Structures are given as C-alpha cells and as structure tokens.
Amino acid sequence: MSGDGTPSVTSKGPDAKSGRSGSGPSTLVIALVALLLVALVGCGWLVKLNRDKDADVKAAHDRAKVIDELRAEKKADQEAVSAAKAFVTKVTTYSFQPGQHDFAWVEELLNEKVRTQLEQRSADLQKAIVASKTSAKGEVVDAMGRVVDASQVEVLAFVDQAITDPSGKISVEESAIRLVMKSVDGKWRVDTLTFLNKVGA
Numbered sequence: 001m002s003g004d005g006t007p008s009v010t011s012k013g014p015d016a017k018s019g020r021s022g023s024g025p026s027t028l029v030i031a032l033v034a035l036l037l038v039a040l041v042g043c044g045w046l047v048k049l050n051r052d053k054d055a056d057v058k059a060a061h062d063r064a065k066v067i068d069e070l071r072a073e074k075k076a077d078q079e080a081v082s083a084a085k086a087f088v089t090k091v092t093t094y095s096f097q098p099g100q101h102d103f104a105w106v107e108e109l110l111n112e113k114v115r116t117q118l119e120q121r122s123a124d125l126q127k128a129i130v131a132s133k134t135s136a137k138g139e140v141v142d143a144m145g146r147v148v149d150a151s152q153v154e155v156l157a158f159v160d161q162a163i164t165d166p167s168g169k170i171s172v173e174e175s176a177i178r179l180v181m182k183s184v185d186g187k188w189r190v191d192t193l194t195f196l197n198k199v200g201a
Helices: 024-091 104-108 112-132
Strands: 135-149 152-164 170-184 187-195
Touching: 024 104, 024 135, 024 152, 024 170, 024 187, 104 112, 112 187
Parallel strands: none
Antiparallel strands: 135 152, 152 170, 170 187
C-alpha cells in the first residue's frame, strides 16, 4: 500500500497471470520434434512397405518359375514315354518274312556305342529269325518315366511279346526294357536302351 493509502500493484510481466512466461520457444521445439518423429515413422513404414512389396514380387516370380518347371517336366515325361512306347513296339515286333526283320530302328539310336553293338548283333538275330520262321508282335502294357530334366527322361517299359512259331502256336513272353530318352531339336529320341531279364524269370 502506498503512503497515500492507495493499494499498490506489483507487475510481474505480461505472462505472470497465466503462469506461462517464456513457454513459447519450448512449445515450438516440442512441436518440431513431434513432427520429425512422425516423419521418421512414416519413412520407416514406407521402407518396410517397399521391402514387403519387393519380397512379394520375388516370391510370386519364384512360384511362377517353379510352376513353369513342373509343367515342362510333366510335358517332357508324357512326350518321352509316348515316344519310348512307340520305339519299343518297333523293337519287339518282327517277322521272318523278307523286309520285316531289318532292325532299321537301330539307326535311330543316338548313342554310337550302343548303336554299334546292336548293328554287330543284328545279322545273327536276322538269321535266327529266318531260320526259326518265327514272328513276334510286341505290346507295351505299361510304362513309366523318371524325369532327369526337361530334356532327358528315363523310361521303363513293360512288354508283352506274342511270338508265333511255324506251327501257328502263339506264346507270350513278358519282358522289360529301360530306355534313356533325350530331346533333340524338339523331338524325343532314344539315346540308350537296355533289355532287362524276362519278367518273373
């Protein structure tokens, strides 16, 4: 109170009443930090999103590649087994009649070593067929393939061979032949073949 009895008022600055003196710059800093944190979180989320997207794209590409490979192997198996069955039918079908036991299929073999071995034996086989006056008709009753890759398939063929002797009597022999098939210029050819023991022998 002043000397004349008038109450005195002590001023504590423009922000004394609100109690927030000097808080302006601090509030601004806090706001900027908050914005920075939000930006960093947003950038991190975008990076993760892009990484997830790249991972999804790669996974989809890998799945598509596997599917294409499986389709190619399935196609190879079907075509190779079909070609093998046709070849085995030719091998196991012959007659003592002229021109029907020339073993022309030997020339179709890719493997030179196997081809040479069979060529050396073919003359004796032809003589035996003519001398015995026998005929044979082969039928592939079952065949299965094992895919090595899209260009090579191993095939096991089971054959029933009906053999007719000079008297007209027919006997059936069961046997199996293993073939290695290779794709050459889009065509399945026999690389090697192995005559296995008679089934049940």
